[in-house]
Amino acid sequence: MRHLLTVSDVMTTDVITVAEDTPYKTLVALMAEHHISALPVINRYGGVGGVVSETDLLRKEEFQRSPSLPWALRWWHRRARAKAAGLRAGDVMTGPAVTIEQGSTIPEAAKLMAARGITRLIVTDGEVLTGIVTRSDLLTAFLVPDERILQRVRRDVVEHALWEDPFGVEVTVDDGVVTLTGQLDHRSMVSIAGKLTRGVDGVVGVVNQLTWAFDDTVPAPGTGARYA
Structure with a gap:
C-alpha cells in the first residue's frame, strides 16, 4: 500500500507558544533565544488564537518613525498603527491562525501556503496544536534517496497499482527523476503509470518512455458509442 508523507512526518513538534497576555519584550526575547521567527498564541480556551511573527513585532518600529500617508491609505494606516501600538501578544498577533490537520499530505500543505501567501502553518489534531510546518520542512520530502524512491515506484506503482510484471x-x-521504460498491455495505462509515479514521495519528475501492446483508446472498426 502506498504511503504518502503527511505534515506530521516533517513538522516541528517542539513548539514554543505564548499566551495572549505575554508582554511585547518577552516575545522578542523568546524569538531571539530560540532562533525562531514566529510564536503561536494560545487563547484562554486552549486553542490557537493567532501567530506573532517578526513582521508583526517590527511594525512597532516602522510606525514609530513612519511619515504621514495619502488620505486613501489612512484607514489602513490607522488599523496598522493601532496594532503596532500593542503591548502584548494578543494585541500584535495576526489572527486567526492558518491551521492544517496533521494528517494532511505535503502537497495539500504546499497548496494552502501558496494560496494564503504564508511561509508556515500551525499543525493541529482537532483543536489541539501539535506542531508547526514551514516551507523548508516541506522541501525535506525531496531528500529521499534514489534507491528508496526506486523501491517505492516498483512496489506501489508497478506491482500494486498497475499489476504488471515488475520485470x-x-x-x-x-x-x-524517475524514468519509466518497457511495455504495458494497454495504452491507457501509460499515462496512469506516469501520474501515479509523480505522486510517489520524493519524486522530482518523471520521464515516461513506456510503450503499449494494444491501443484501447481507439474504438474497434465498426463499433460505435453506446448510450444508456
Whole structure:
C-alpha cells in the first residue's frame, strides 16, 4: 500500500507558544533565544488564537518613525498603527491562525501556503496544536534517496497499482527523476503509470518512455458509442 508523507512526518513538534497576555519584550526575547521567527498564541480556551511573527513585532518600529500617508491609505494606516501600538501578544498577533490537520499530505500543505501567501502553518489534531510546518520542512520530502524512491515506484506503482510484471517495466532514478521504460498491455495505462509515479514521495519528475501492446483508446472498426 502506498504511503504518502503527511505534515506530521516533517513538522516541528517542539513548539514554543505564548499566551495572549505575554508582554511585547518577552516575545522578542523568546524569538531571539530560540532562533525562531514566529510564536503561536494560545487563547484562554486552549486553542490557537493567532501567530506573532517578526513582521508583526517590527511594525512597532516602522510606525514609530513612519511619515504621514495619502488620505486613501489612512484607514489602513490607522488599523496598522493601532496594532503596532500593542503591548502584548494578543494585541500584535495576526489572527486567526492558518491551521492544517496533521494528517494532511505535503502537497495539500504546499497548496494552502501558496494560496494564503504564508511561509508556515500551525499543525493541529482537532483543536489541539501539535506542531508547526514551514516551507523548508516541506522541501525535506525531496531528500529521499534514489534507491528508496526506486523501491517505492516498483512496489506501489508497478506491482500494486498497475499489476504488471515488475520485470516488464524498467524503472531508473537519478537525482529524484524517475524514468519509466518497457511495455504495458494497454495504452491507457501509460499515462496512469506516469501520474501515479509523480505522486510517489520524493519524486522530482518523471520521464515516461513506456510503450503499449494494444491501443484501447481507439474504438474497434465498426463499433460505435453506446448510450444508456
